[in-house]
Amino acid sequence: MAPSSEIYIESTDTDPAVRAQSALHHTQQRLQGRLATLTEVEPEAAEAGESVRAALTEFCAGELRRYLSAADRTLYATASGAAETRLLVRGLRTTGGMLDRDVDLLSAAGDAASATTLARAIEAVLRAHLAVERNVLLPALVGLPGADLPALVGDLDTLLAGGTLEDPAVVDVREIPHGRRHPRIFARFARLAPGESFTLVNNHDPKPLRREFQAAHPDAFTWEYVESGPERWQIRIGREAGADA
Template sequence: MSALTFASDPEDATALEAAEGHHARMAGELAGRVAMLLTAAGRDRDAAERIRAGLVAFCDREILPHAAAEEAVLYPAARRLPDSRLLVESLIAEHSCLTALVDALRTPSDTTGAAADARALQVFFEEHVAKENGLVLPLLAAAPGLRLAGLLTDMHDRLDHGDPSGGRRFPDTQESRPESGCGGGCGCGGEDEGAEPELDVRSVPHALRHAAVFGALDAVPAGNAMVLVAPHDPLPLLRQIEQRSPGRFAVEYLQRGPEAWRLRLSHH
């Protein structure tokens, strides 16, 4: 169904589609990072720990501030609409659950437990944004006297200024990116091919695939690599990776069909 079906104004229809796209990018990046952790957990404890720390940093940087900004801007507006109070309260409660799931990942633990917590976070977040996309955003876009475009501008202004909730603070985090290691077999401490995390996008919903790859690549430290498995030769994706991070990743084909294409993406 088109966003124009829901929105009372063309600008709000555009804003609705943009908000859904932003949710898809966050969900995709989260899925990519979680997939990397799941594959690393059974192969390389040190790599899994780096990916876990990067996943927490991503949540602190993207997901939790986004949730706080929604509570400060979108949810109060939605709460004023008829019959929406219980929906908004349930979504606020889900934000508390998201925070708890991130907190469970915050303290290093065994890799199996971290992988399970990460997978639970991914599933919960995907279900949460599906409710926002299917219920809250269309309600705001269709409501007379409300401008979804203006609400989203206010929300992202708060995010840009680092104070999404008008007072709630989030920890400053920075992902660890080691500067050494060759990524394979030379004895310098880099991972060998058998330990390289793998992302099989054939199991990722099509709308999230490119964002999942970007999120997975963000979890690859300099001097290391990941293996990408795709259902076809991903030439458009490779062009997007180069545009996004010029010269950062070297590409080596390991398999060219017919059932799958396998590529090693090495972070210089």
Template sequence: MTLSARAPHDAGSRQDATVAAIRSHHGRIGRTVADHALTVQNAIDRLSSPAERRDQLLDYCVTEVLPHAEAEEAVLYKAAGQHDHLRLLVKAMCDEHVLLRGLVDRLAAARTPAEVGGAAAALDALLRSHLDKENDVLLPALVDAGTDLAALLEGMHEILGPDAEEAEGGCACGGCGCGAAEAYPADGADGTGGADELDVRVLPHAQRHERIFATFAALAVGTSFVLVNDHDPRPLYNQFAARFPGEFSWEYLETGPREWRVRVGRL
């Protein structure tokens, strides 16, 4: 009797965990592409060749983004297509995958900085919109239709992401729906066991970035520190995007005029 009473709750928990894992993986994919696209544009703005940055974006698309899209078509979209009211949605999502592949080909064929920058920006914009539709429209529709996503996607790391096994067992900081990926703990987040604030205003300028990157390197996944600076650290964000694409979060807490505070997290 006890087991049967717990079954609906357990099924609902597994369903919620699976949806959370998919959205978490979508978030990582979107952030990584956005960071790569930003570094491409930064190279162009500096009048340097964007070829190396373009190749990094291409490699990520070929090894991560496109296999993810193919796995979704084979499993998620196929399941959604079995419901009459979702078939037009599935067709639209598949059409966007065609556009996505076309933009990857366009990026690979680009020769001038303008062509590279345009293709990278278009790819980033399309992927952001597409992932939002999957998160906010397709996944809720599948849940409402009664699809058991946990059973359907068991072992599908192309869709669930690399932390899926941890999510099935509990908290994987983004896979279990606990909110740990968004609510970073304050104590010990800088790797020292103390406060999570790093005030670089007291440091010589030549030492600031080295200290910031060392603090980030010491973070555990799901933790963060608050950077305090005397100017907008936007150039530092560009460096994070180049060095840690998709692996960090950046949230302004205070924006001047005398003090800038940014929460930097490891994802």
């Protein structure tokens, strides 16, 4: 029997995927709310226009950029190789690049009025960008083979807090419960750059996993047996050099 902490009713508040979406939505709301508050200040009415410019620059170059980077390394990286979400990720990365460019322009703004105008443009793009994440990407990740949304949101929160993600060269899943093995492996694959690889260690030949890889990342991965039983299997799994990361 599964531990009580793993018993939940799907698509309700007890579902870990629903809770993960809610937690990420809260983070997004906080970002939008902070930026909206800063852009509401009229620089000519402020006692010191420089303080307005400085606050906008600090927030956008700091907290906002950390979120964009963390989302790319976790949510986007996982969805980028799957046929059904690849174009969606490309679109999100395009608007993310637009935001990144405008943050550079904001940092170079010479006065508070210019900074506020740029920040309002950033706010408008960010609102649309986060809506696509929330309403399209997250539901797609819930149904994506090998994706573990609660784990991905947990990794995103780790990066936002200044932590680092483990990218081990060897992923040994022999002591991990069967239902948690594939999400762990897919999450490691998602963080590979083109041409990189890791070694999977398992206690059986993971043929079902290979079929899942072929379904989710057709022709974008490599699979090389290093050791083939009878008690231990080692497979070097990589991302094709020409594949999208």
